[in-house]
Amino acid sequence: MDIVVCVKQTPVATAEKRLDPDLLLDRESVDNAINTYDEPAIEEGLRLLEAHGGSITFLSMGPDEAVDSLRKALAMAGDLDARAVLISDDALRGSDILGTALALSAAIQKLNPNLVILGMRSDDGGAGVLAAAMAQHLDLALLTNANTVTIEGKTVRSHRRLSDGYIVQESDLPLILAVTDAINTPRYPSLKGIMGAKKKPLQTWSLEELAIEPDRVGTAGARTHVLGAVAPPPRAKGEVVEDKGDAAERILAFLAVRKVV
C-alpha cells in the first residue's frame, strides 16, 4: 500500500481564533496543533499500513511552522516506513478550498499513492469539502464519512455514517477516503517515535516544483472572498428555575413563548 494522509496544522481547539486585518486567520499569536479531525485520518493510515504493509506519506500545505505537525504525525508512525512533504510557498497565503485542493492534488499526483486519506474537515475553516474538490482534480472515487474501513485485495469497503445509521460503500483502489472523527482512537506517540521523527525524511515543495502558477492559488487565485466578519453576540444569561411546586408550569411557559411547544 502506498498511502498519503493529508494533515493540516490549525490553532489548538482552546485557542481564541482571530482574524487579522486582512481577514485571514491569525496563526501567529496562537498555539498550533494537528487539526483534530486529521488525527483519526493519520491513525487509520497507520492501521492500514500495519495490516497491509507498504509506506505512508504525510502531506501538508501551510507555513513553515506546519513542519511541527508533520513531525508529530511521523512520531505517531513510530517504526513504520513514513515520510512527510510540506507544500510551502508565500503565494499560497489566503488560498481558498479550490486553491488548496489544486496544490494538494498536484503534490499527490507527484507522489502517486494508491490511497489518499483525509479527515472530515478542519478546525478553522470547517468547510468539509476539500476531499470532494480533490477527487475532482485527481479523477478518483471518494468514500466519505467512513466510520469503518476494510481492504481486501484491491477493494475498499467502508461504512458511510449517516445521522440515523450507515450505508456500505465499496470501490477499488486507487481512491480517496474521508474518515469520521469516530473511526478510531489515535495512538499516542512513544518517545522513541518522537525522537525518531526528527530523522525521518521531510521535504518541502514550492509551487514551482509542483508546476502551479502563483495566480491560481493564494488570495490572488481565490474564487471565494471573505467580505467581512462579525463576532457572535455574547450568550444571554439563562434563567434558573427553582422548583417551588410551579416549576413545570414555568418551564412550559418558557418553551411556549419560544414556540418550542
Add this chain to the structure above:
Amino acid sequence: MAPTNGVFGHLILILAIVGALTLFAQRVRRLVRLVRVGTAEDRFDDMPGRVRDLLLYVLGQRRLIKSPNRVPGIIHALIFWGFLIITLGTLQLFAAGLDHAVLIPAVGNDPVYMVLLDLMIIVVLAAVGAASYRRIVVKPYRLTTKPDAWIILGLITVLMITLLFTEAFAIVAYGSNIAHWSFIGYALSGLVGGLSLNAAANLYGVFWWAHILTVLGFLVYLPSSKHLHILTAAFTVFFRPSTPRGAMTPIRDLENQEHFGVGKLEQFGWKHLLDTFSCTECGRCDRNCPALLSGKPLSPKEVVLGIKYGLFGEADSLLAGKGSNTDGAHPLIGGRIADESLWSCTTCGWCVEACPVFIEHVPKILDMRRNLVLEESRFPAEIQPVFANLEKNGNPWQLPKKQRGAWAKDLDVPTMAEIAAAGERIDVLYFVGCMGSYDQRNKKVAAAIVKLLKAANVKFAILAKEETCNGDPARRIGNEYLFQSLAEQNIQTLNDYGVKKVLTACAHCFNTIKNEYPQFGGTYEVVHHTEFIAELVAQGRLTLDRPVGDGTMTFHDPCYLGRYNGVFEPQRDILRGLPMANLVEMERTKRGSMCCGGGGGRSFMEERTGKRMSHNRIEQAMAVKPDTIVAACPFCTTMFEDGIKGMNVESTLKVRDFAEVVADSLAAPGPSGTPCYTGDEGRD
C-alpha cells in the same frame, strides 16, 4: 574447652567450617553478581548520613519499633539484639573448637557476658514463641507465612536449645567455678545432673556439634531464604537514596536514550535489585497501601517479590549476559507484574516509609511506568487526552491557556508581568497551579489565599497565563518528556523574572517545585501555604480572632506535604489556636496518613475495581466524628468532595481547605471589601 580433641576432631571442624564457608561464599558471590547485572547508580555520597542511618535503623531498629505494629517490631528487635550478643558466644565456641585455650576478651569465661548470653537466649526463645503465636493464631493480613518462615524459626529454636544443652552438659561433665554465671545452663544442668560424667561428656559433644553444624548449615541455607536479610539489610539501608524522597530520578539526555524506564529486570539500578534480597515479606508496606486496602490489584510487597523471583528464576540467563525474558514468555511488565498493578499506585509513599530495610517500592513502580509510557505507549486510555491537554493547553483539561489568570480577575491581583514592567519587587510568587486556576471548587481556595496575603500585607504576584502545569501528574504517570517540557517552561519564566520565593497551595506543586525543579536549574525557596500562613501568624501579620464555623475538625495530611516533606505541625498549631476550634486526629495520621487516592496521576484515572480509595479515607475520618475534614491540597479536596457526595454524607461532613478555614477567622473583612466567607461557602 571443646569436644574437638586431637587431630581428627580439629580436622573435622576445619573441614566443616571451610566447606560451609566455601558454599556460602559461592552463593554470596552469585548474589553479588546478580546485583551487578543492574545499571550503574551512585549511592556513595553522603557517607556520614549513611553511617548515621545504619546505626539508627539497623542497630537501633527504629522503623520496626515505631507504630503501627510496635509490638511485633519489639519482638523482632529483641531477636536481633539478642543475636548480636549470642553471635559473640558462637564465635567463642568456634574459636575454642579450633584452639581450646582461646578466650575472646570480655566474652570467653566472662561472667557479665555469660549472664547476658543466657538472658538473650531466653529472650530469643520467648520472641520466637511470640512470633509463632502471631503466625498461627493472630494471622495478621500482611503476614504471608510460607515454609521458609517456619524453617527459620525452627533453626533459631534449635540453635538456642542446643546452646543451652551444650552449656548444661559441659557443666555436668566438667564443672567450673564460674559455671553459675551461665544461670540458665546452670539451672538446666541441675535437671540432667544425674548422668554419669562419661554420658554427660558425650552428650556435651553431641549438642556442641549439633550447634556448630546447625550454625554452619544455617549459613549455607541463608542465601536462598528470606533470612538473607540479615546480610543484606545493612546494605539496603546504607545505600538508601540521598536525594529528597519526593524527587524522581531525572532521565538526562532524553533525546539520545535507547531505552526509557525499566521494561526488563536488568534495566533496574543495582540498588533496586539488591532491595529484593532484603525483603522479609513482613508486609508492613502492604498494611496501609491505599490501593491494596481498596481492592486494587496492587501489593507493594508482591511487586518487590515479583522482581526477586524474576531475578532468581532467570539468574543463569542474566549472569551469562543474555538478559531476561529470552523466550518472551516471562515479560517483566504484563507477566511478572501486571500493568494494572502499576497503574493502581498513587505514589503515596507509605510503603517506602514503612519498610524497615529501606526498600524503595515507588521508584521501581515509576521506573516501570516510564517504560510503559515512553517506550510502549501503553497506558490507560483516559490518560491520553490528559497528556494532549497538558501539551496544548498547559493544564489537564480543555481550558484555554489565556484564561489561567481569569479566576483573579476581580480580586485585584498583580501579575508578574505587571510587576516587572513597573520595576517593582515581590516578597513571594504565588504559584496557583491548574486546580486553583481552573477548578470551580479550588478557585475559592485561591481566593482565600489572596485574602490572607492581602490582610498580611504580603507583596505577591501570580504568573497568570504565563504559568503552566508544574508537570507532576505527567512525571508520576511516567511521561518524563512531557514533564521536562512543562518544567523547563516554568523554570524559564521564573528565572527570567528573577523569582526567589514561591508559595503554593497544592502539595504536588510544592513537592515538585521544591524538590524536582532544582534538577533543571530551578532553585527557589518554596513554601506551602500551611507553613507560610503559620509564619505570618507567628510574625503577628495575621490576626485570627473570629470563631471558627467548621465545628470539630480533623486534618488530613496530604502525602506530598506530610510523608514526603515532613510538614505536619504548622497547620495543626494554627488550627488548634483558632478561637472555638476543636481539632481531633484520625488514627492514621501524620506519617501514617492514608492517601486520598488522587496522587500518582490517579485523579485523572478511572477506578475500575474495588472500592473508591477516597471512601476508605472518608470512613477513617468519620470514625473520629468530625464535622469538617481540613485538607491542604486541591487533589485531596476534590477527592473528598466527590467521595462525600458518593457516600451521601453531605449533611454530616464537609471538606474545607486550610486557607478557607483560616481566612474565615480573619479579624476583619478583606481589604477589597468583599464580605467574609461563611461556613456555607465551602461546598460548590
